[in-house]
Every structure is written in structure tokens, then in C-alpha cells.
Amino acid sequence: MEQAITMDGALRMGNLFFLCFAVTLTSWIIAEALYNLFFHPLRTFPGPLLWRAFRLPFVIKAIQGRLAFDMLSIHEQYGPVVRIAPNELAFAHSSAWHDIMGGKQDFAKWDEYYKVQDRQATNIMFAPAEEHAKMRRAAGFGFSDRTLREMEPLIQNSIGLLIRRLRDHCKSSEAYGKVDMSAWYNFTTFDLIGNLVMGESYHCLENADYHPWVRPIFQVTYISAIMSSLGHYPWFKSTLLRLFRPIISRKILNHQAYTRAKLAERMKVNRIDLVQAMLDINRDNEVEMDKLVMNASVLIVAGSETTATVLSGVTYLLLSHPDKLARLADEVRNAFESEDDITVVKVSQLDYMLACLEETMRLYPPVPIGMPRIVPKGGRIIGGSYVPENTHVAIWHRALYRNPAYFTHPTSFCPERFQGDPKFVDDEREVLQPFHVGKRNCIGRSLAYIEMRLVLARMLFNFDMVLNDESRDWMANQRAYNIWSKPPLHVRLSPRSLN
Ligand code: HEM
Structure with missing residues (x-):
């Protein structure tokens, strides 16, 4: 009997504790929402009610890969400057690029967004200003006009292999020319960047598959999107990181060990490529090896997926607009007598091709989202509004480029807008x-x-292309993180006779 009473008492204590906890939590949530809505320094900026009150709606949409899409309708409803979280503003304003990132601006990157794990060596992408300037100088030579000119044979080799592999593929009676161009463009850009950074291709084109070092990069994209969003809840992020440290660390350490080993090999020779100048400086110990490894990884990731995305996007958009495809194919086929004529200098004279690439990056920007910066001490004027210090600010590419305030027929594929067509004079x-x-x-x-x-010139010179029905809606319903999560792009290729 006594025991039953004690049990009953413990149960009641438990219930009481739970009740107190629930009441405190609810009061805290309500108090936070009231503060954010009525007392926060950003209280006068418009935005969806729940987003202004809490960070959670933003985080949920980020994890779902839907933020880049929602941002467009949010700007349409609330205007060019919108409060999309208690401490964050989104800008779709023509002066925002200059006000946030212009030459003299000193907005820091929000490094929680860029770091997958807490103890991570810095790299050029998120190093603080002074260190960034040093790394940028070291990397600069690799991207100079002279180096780029001298790397042309390496670049042409990878593209030549793409063309040969696709021609072989078309001969196979099983395939009848049907290929996933999104994968083949990725194979090409990864092989190419592997060559330009590590001195060795990943052989994705030869194997028609991703190298084991390359495949995890796509998984890491999703993990980093989650980690970036959870950066808004540091305690939760560090708990998750602690729980999964063995798995995440193993993956990252394996990845870094591979890069380090390849770089060590690469350091034994001198050649003209993207990293030679960085390696030379490293010999004088200015850039430590850990950071060099991180920078090599950044070059590989930043330099492959982005370019492949534009190539997939422009292929899809052209194949969905046969009149524009025909015009570009004519431009390319009339400009060159043989494939050997297709050089860097000559492709840069193809005006319609440039217009098609620009229009693709407008409709399908490889970095679709907004990359957060922090307003420096004292606050700043952005897009004509005073924004207090420590506010997160970002410009959301996809939302900005589809905004009717800046582009006529904003959702249509119109390369002519970049060629002086009077219809687009107000763009x-x-x-x-x-x-x-x-x-x-x-x-x-x-x-x-x-x-x-x-790549585009040599593809159009070598093949006629038709979009397969299953890829009709390829661009709709993708998920957008720092980069796109792209489904296969099924295309039917017919090799052209070049004799
Ligand atoms: C269409 C292709 C590309 C697009 C749209 C693109 C876009 C961008 C953007 C938006 C940033 C700024 C990121 C930020 O503010 O946090 C960036 C930075 C960077 N990109 Fe690209 N990128 C492309 C291709 C490449 C290529 C081919 C490489 C090199 C192989 C590369 C290497 C880098 C590096 C190293 C940075 C960091 C620069 C710094 O912070 O100083 N990107 N890219």
C-alpha cells in the first residue's frame, strides 16, 4: 500500500515536472516570437509572419531543398528586401551586389554555413579576410590568362575523350545513342579538374562512372546543406556532430588522406596548372599543408559541379527550344571547318553561344541559393535601407534572376535579351x-x-541531339542546395559525319 502511494507520488512529481517544463518551454517560445516580432531591430522589415518569428521555417525549407523556389514567391509578395528569419534579410535589389560584396565592402562570410565540421582547417572559400587575401594571391597565378592559355591542351584532351566515348557509346546497339548527359558532363569536368589540380584524371570518362573519391562529394552536398542550416542551432549541430563524428570524420579523413597523397605525388613535378604557384609558395611554408589539401578539395568541388550544371542546363534548355538549338548549331558548324579549329580563342567569338550560356545561368544558376554574409559593426546601408550590425544578409540568385522587376519574360529562355533585342531593353x-x-x-x-x-561547341559540332521524353520536365522539381541535386538528363545523340 505504502509502495503504491510512493509510486503514485513519483508519477505525480513526474507529471508536474513535465507540466512545468512544457509551460516554461511554451512561454519561452512565445516570448521569443513576441520579441522577434515587436522588439527586434529588424521588426520593421516585411516578411512571412512565422519566418519573422522563428528560424525553423527557413531551416525546414533549406533541408527540403526548396528555399531557392520559395524565395521567388516571398519576394513577389513582400518586395525586394524581405526578413526571412528573425536575424536574416534577403535582397532582390539592384544595388545589393555592390552594397554587400562590392570592392570596398568588409562583410564577413558566416562561417557556420561553410564548415561541415567544427574543427576544420580554413580554405580559400571561408578563410577570414586577411588569410583569404593571402590564399587568393597564391591561387591567382593558376588562374591567370597565361596559365589558362597554356592549359588548353590538357583541357582539350579531356573534352576529346568525352567526344570519343560518346561516339563509341552511340555505336553500341543497346544504347542507340541514348545517354544521361548530366552524368557525362560531370565525368568530363571532374576528370578535367582532377588533371588541372592533382595532375591526374579521375578516369570517370574511361570508366563511364564516378571515381570512388568523387561519388561521396554528392552525398556531402546534402550533409553540408543540413549542417549549414543547423548552424543556426549550434548546440544541436555540435551534438549531431559528436554523435556522428566517427562516421563523418572517417569519410572526411579518408578523403583528405587521398588528396594529401595525390598532392604529395603532384609536388614531385613542375608543370603548368592551377596549383603550381600554390605549391611553390608552400615550399616556403607560407600556406601549410592542411590548408593546401583543403584548397585543392575546394578547387575540385567548386570547379567541377558548377560548370557541369550549366552544361546540363544549357543542353536541356536548347533541346526544349529547337529554334534556338538550330540557331546555335548553325553558328558553331559555320564557324569551324574541322574539330581542330575549335580553340579557346575561336569559341570566345561565338556571340549566340555566350548569350545562351548567360541566359542559362539566369534561369538555372549553378549556385541557386543565397550565401550569407554578416553586416559589420556599425551597420550598413543596403539597397537603400539601414541594416543593423550582425544581421545575416544574402542575395538569392534564382529568385533575383526570375524577378519581373529586372527581366522581361523572366521565366522564358530568351538568349536574344543578351544580344540587344529591343523587346528586352528594360532588362x-x-x-x-x-x-x-x-x-x-x-x-x-x-x-x-x-x-x-x-564542351558545348564540340558537342554541337559532333552530334545532333534530341531530348528524350522522360526528361521533358527535367528542370522542374529539382532540389536546390548550395548546388542542384540533378536527376539524369536523357538525351538521344546522333553522331554527325565529319568528312
Ligand atoms: C559556371 C561555373 C561557376 C560558377 C557559377 C561559380 C560560382 C561561384 C560563386 C558564386 C562563388 C562565391 C562563393 C561565395 O561567395 O561563397 C565562387 C567561388 C569560388 N569558385 Fe567558382 N563558380 C564556377 C566555376 C568555378 C571553377 C571552374 C573554379 C575552379 C576550378 C571555381 C573555383 C572557385 C573558388 C576557388 C572560389 C572561392 C574564391 C574565393 O573565395 O576567393 N569556380 N564560385
Whole structure:
């Protein structure tokens, strides 16, 4: 009997404790929401109610890969400056690039967004300003016009292999020319960047498959998207990291060990490529080996998936618009007598091709989301509004480029808008900045254009292409993280006779 009473008492104590906990938690949540809505320094900025009150709606959408899509309708409803979380503003404003990333600006990157794990050596992508400047100088020579010119034979070799492999593929009676072009473009850009950074291709084209070092990069994209979003709940992120440290660390350490070993091999020779200057400086110990390994990984990831995404996007958009495809195919086929004529210098003279690539990056920017910066001490004026210090700010590429305030027929594929067609005279083309602007813009921009132009020209010179029915809606329903999660792009290729 006494025992039953004690049990009953313990149960009641438990219930009481739970009740107190629930009441405290609810009060805390309500108090936080009231503060965010009525007292927070950003309280006057418009935005969806729940997003202004809590960070959670943003995090859920980020994990679902839907933020880049929702941002467009949010801007349409609330205007060019929107509060998308208690401490974050999204800008779809023509002066925002200059105000946030322009040459003299000193907005820091929010490093929780860039780090997958807490103890991680810095790299060029998220190093603090002073260290970044040093790394950027070291990397700069690898991206100079002279180095890029001298790397042309290496680049052409990988593309030549793509063409040969696809021609072979078309001969196979099973395939009848049907290929997943999204995978083949990835194979090409990974092989190419492996060659330009590690001095060795990943042999994805030869094997028609991803190298074991390359495949995990796609898984890591999803993990980093989750980790970036959870950076808003540091206690939760570090608990998850602690729980999964053995798995995550093993994957990352394996990955780094491979890169380190390849770099060590690479250091034994001198050659002209993207990393030679960095290696030379490392010999004088200015950039330590850990950071060199991290920077090599950044070059490989940043320099492959992005370029392959534009190539998949432009192929899809052209094949969905046969009149534009015919116009570009004519431009390419009339410009070159033989494949050997297709050089970096000559492809840069193809005006319609450039217009097609720009229009693809507008509709399908390889980095679709907004990369957060922190407003420095004292606050800043952005897009005409005063924004207090420590606010997170970002420009959401996809949402900005499809905004009718800046582009006529914003959702249509119209390369002509970049060629002076009077229909598009009101377009504000300078808002299109897929490579960002300022000190931390994309260092690989020129290389990306070289790769994209050469691959596209050689594909159109060698093949007639038709979109397979199963890829009709390829661009709809993708998920967008830092990069796109792309489904296969099924295309039917017919090799052209070049005699
Ligand atoms: C169409 C292709 C590409 C696009 C759209 C693109 C876009 C971008 C963007 C938006 C950034 C800024 C990221 C940030 O602010 O956090 C960036 C940075 C960077 N990109 Fe690219 N990228 C492309 C191709 C390449 C290539 C081919 C390489 C090199 C092989 C490369 C290497 C880098 C590096 C190293 C950075 C960091 C630069 C720094 O912080 O100083 N990218 N890229």
C-alpha cells in the first residue's frame, strides 16, 4: 500500500515536472516570437509572419531543398528586401551586389554555413579576410590568362575523350545513342579538374562512372546543406556532430588522406596548372599543408559541379527550344571547318553561344541559393535601407534572376535579351552575377567559360541531339542546395559525319 502511494507520488512529481517544463518551454517560445516580432531591430522589415518569428521555417525549407523556389514567391509578395528569419534579410535589389560584396565592402562570410565540421582547417572559400587575401594571391597565378592559355591542351584532351566515348557509346546497339548527359558532363569536368589540380584524371570518362573519391562529394552536398542550416542551432549541430563524428570524420579523413597523397605525388613535378604557384609558395611554408589539401578539395568541388550544371542546363534548355538549338548549331558548324579549329580563342567569338550560356545561368544558376554574409559593426546601408550590425544578409540568385522587376519574360529562355533585342531593353542585366562580385568572387570564372564554350561547341559540332521524353520536365522539381541535386538528363545523340 505504502509502495503504491510512493509510486503514485513519483508519477505525480513526474507529471508536474513535465507540466512545468512544457509551460516554461511554451512561454519561452512565445516570448521569443513576441520579441522577434515587436522588439527586434529588424521588426520593421516585411516578411512571412512565422519566418519573422522563428528560424525553423527557413531551416525546414533549406533541408527540403526548396528555399531557392520559395524565395521567388516571398519576394513577389513582400518586395525586394524581405526578413526571412528573425536575424536574416534577403535582397532582390539592384544595388545589393555592390552594397554587400562590392570592392570596398568588409562583410564577413558566416562561417557556420561553410564548415561541415567544427574543427576544420580554413580554405580559400571561408578563410577570414586577411588569410583569404593571402590564399587568393597564391591561387591567382593558376588562374591567370597565361596559365589558362597554356592549359588548353590538357583541357582539350579531356573534352576529346568525352567526344570519343560518346561516339563509341552511340555505336553500341543497346544504347542507340541514348545517354544521361548530366552524368557525362560531370565525368568530363571532374576528370578535367582532377588533371588541372592533382595532375591526374579521375578516369570517370574511361570508366563511364564516378571515381570512388568523387561519388561521396554528392552525398556531402546534402550533409553540408543540413549542417549549414543547423548552424543556426549550434548546440544541436555540435551534438549531431559528436554523435556522428566517427562516421563523418572517417569519410572526411579518408578523403583528405587521398588528396594529401595525390598532392604529395603532384609536388614531385613542375608543370603548368592551377596549383603550381600554390605549391611553390608552400615550399616556403607560407600556406601549410592542411590548408593546401583543403584548397585543392575546394578547387575540385567548386570547379567541377558548377560548370557541369550549366552544361546540363544549357543542353536541356536548347533541346526544349529547337529554334534556338538550330540557331546555335548553325553558328558553331559555320564557324569551324574541322574539330581542330575549335580553340579557346575561336569559341570566345561565338556571340549566340555566350548569350545562351548567360541566359542559362539566369534561369538555372549553378549556385541557386543565397550565401550569407554578416553586416559589420556599425551597420550598413543596403539597397537603400539601414541594416543593423550582425544581421545575416544574402542575395538569392534564382529568385533575383526570375524577378519581373529586372527581366522581361523572366521565366522564358530568351538568349536574344543578351544580344540587344529591343523587346528586352528594360532588362537590368547587371543584376545577373552568378559568379558574385568583389574580392571574394569566383576565381575560376574564366576557366568556367573556357570549359563551357569548348564542351558545348564540340558537342554541337559532333552530334545532333534530341531530348528524350522522360526528361521533358527535367528542370522542374529539382532540389536546390548550395548546388542542384540533378536527376539524369536523357538525351538521344546522333553522331554527325565529319568528312
Ligand atoms: C559556371 C561555373 C561557376 C560558377 C557559377 C561559380 C560560382 C561561384 C560563386 C558564386 C562563388 C562565391 C562563393 C561565395 O561567395 O561563397 C565562387 C567561388 C569560388 N569558385 Fe567558382 N563558380 C564556377 C566555376 C568555378 C571553377 C571552374 C573554379 C575552379 C576550378 C571555381 C573555383 C572557385 C573558388 C576557388 C572560389 C572561392 C574564391 C574565393 O573565395 O576567393 N569556380 N564560385
